[in-house]
Amino acid sequence: MQPFSIIFLPTMQRFCYFLSLSLLFLLSWLQHSNADVEHHDTMYPQLDGCDFFQGSWVVDDSYPLYDSSTCPFIKQGFDCQKNGRPDKLYLKYRWQPNGCTLPRFNGKDFLKRFKGKKIMFVGDSLSENQWLSLICMVHAAIPQAKFSKTFKGDLITITWPDYGLSITLCHNVFLVDLVNEKNVGRVLKIDSIEGGKLWKGQDTLIFNTWHWWTHSGSLQPWEYIEIGGKLIKDMDRLAAFKRGLTTWSKWVEFNVNPAQTKVFYQGVSPVHNFGQDWNEKSATCQGQTKPVKGSTYPMALPPAVATVKEVLRKMKKPVTLLDITLLSQLRKDGHPSIYAGGVESHDCSHWCLPGVPDTWNHLLYAFVSRR
Numbered sequence: 001m002q003p004f005s006i007i008f009l010p011t012m013q014r015f016c017y018f019l020s021l022s023l024l025f026l027l028s029w030l031q032h033s034n035a036d037v038e039h040h041d042t043m044y045p046q047l048d049g050c051d052f053f054q055g056s057w058v059v060d061d062s063y064p065l066y067d068s069s070t071c072p073f074i075k076q077g078f079d080c081q082k083n084g085r086p087d088k089l090y091l092k093y094r095w096q097p098n099g100c101t102l103p104r105f106n107g108k109d110f111l112k113r114f115k116g117k118k119i120m121f122v123g124d125s126l127s128e129n130q131w132l133s134l135i136c137m138v139h140a141a142i143p144q145a146k147f148s149k150t151f152k153g154d155l156i157t158i159t160w161p162d163y164g165l166s167i168t169l170c171h172n173v174f175l176v177d178l179v180n181e182k183n184v185g186r187v188l189k190i191d192s193i194e195g196g197k198l199w200k201g202q203d204t205l206i207f208n209t210w211h212w213w214t215h216s217g218s219l220q221p222w223e224y225i226e227i228g229g230k231l232i233k234d235m236d237r238l239a240a241f242k243r244g245l246t247t248w249s250k251w252v253e254f255n256v257n258p259a260q261t262k263v264f265y266q267g268v269s270p271v272h273n274f275g276q277d278w279n280e281k282s283a284t285c286q287g288q289t290k291p292v293k294g295s296t297y298p299m300a301l302p303p304a305v306a307t308v309k310e311v312l313r314k315m316k317k318p319v320t321l322l323d324i325t326l327l328s329q330l331r332k333d334g335h336p337s338i339y340a341g342g343v344e345s346h347d348c349s350h351w352c353l354p355g356v357p358d359t360w361n362h363l364l365y366a367f368v369s370r371r
Helices: 010-039 107-113 125-141 194-199 238-257 303-311 327-329 355-369
Strands: 055-059 093-097 118-123 148-152 155-161 163-170 177-181 185-189 204-207 226-227 230-232 264-265
Touching: 093 355, 107 125, 107 355, 118 125, 125 163, 125 204, 125 355, 194 238, 226 238, 238 303, 264 355, 327 355
Parallel strands: 118 163, 118 204, 185 226, 204 264
Antiparallel strands: 055 093, 148 155, 155 163, 177 185, 226 230
């Protein structure tokens, strides 16, 4: 039998043969392309088919993951037990995803994975909340290990020299630049991100911004916004946030090598100032001792959540979204409220430590440990 050759096929059959090959090639390319999209899906990251961000809070007597009295890093405003909070049940809740279980946080394994690495949190005081949580979780695994604490401008770094691990907080509430200009005043440069030079050389970056974009009056930290080369007094805050976050996304695209640096976005942390949000009229976070039951929250997600997802969806470089909004919305009991250490404090924005930010870091660990 002679070897098959398309040369001897009629013209129409040859055409069909080449057409079928072309279709097979196209289908193969699309499959690989879709695989890349799924791998870099920043909107709904899943591990082993499990959505870690949908679930409920359950009591776990093995919690908390550390004792605030033995962690030398917690700032006064987050140490609710030291500040006199009388209840302790809020310390015992563990996040339980629907249909699967998070791998338990293992401090020794975390240290092994991050030996010789640099981790940086970039953002506002909620980034500080998460940063302090993580260094307490690490300290609990190696309580006798030597560490150093260094300050340099907007950077605070905790280093464990025996492990070559450093975990840094970079205080930058907008991610874009806020500068003092002579004869002008404080200007929020919404298209500029010179501060990004401090973020280079890290192995893991965790970003966050939102709450400061909503501040007005005496809490507004700028006199002008610079956008498109023009100075304006103000603009729609959600639109400003989107523009600033887009500037940040461009910085990531041009400056991050995914083979060297993994990028996470913290997500939007909710507040619990108004009880009607969880169907408890006239209430605040003060006096709350239990989470909202179940897996749903009566109030809609903050509008910034959709903006974050829209910006991340358009990025080409992989960024993992720690989609912590819903699970944190359920924790109306997790704030310092009047136990923030101030004379007239009533904090329904930040979180007690130990507490909810430990779960944010638990989720971070889950993604790192499964890769």
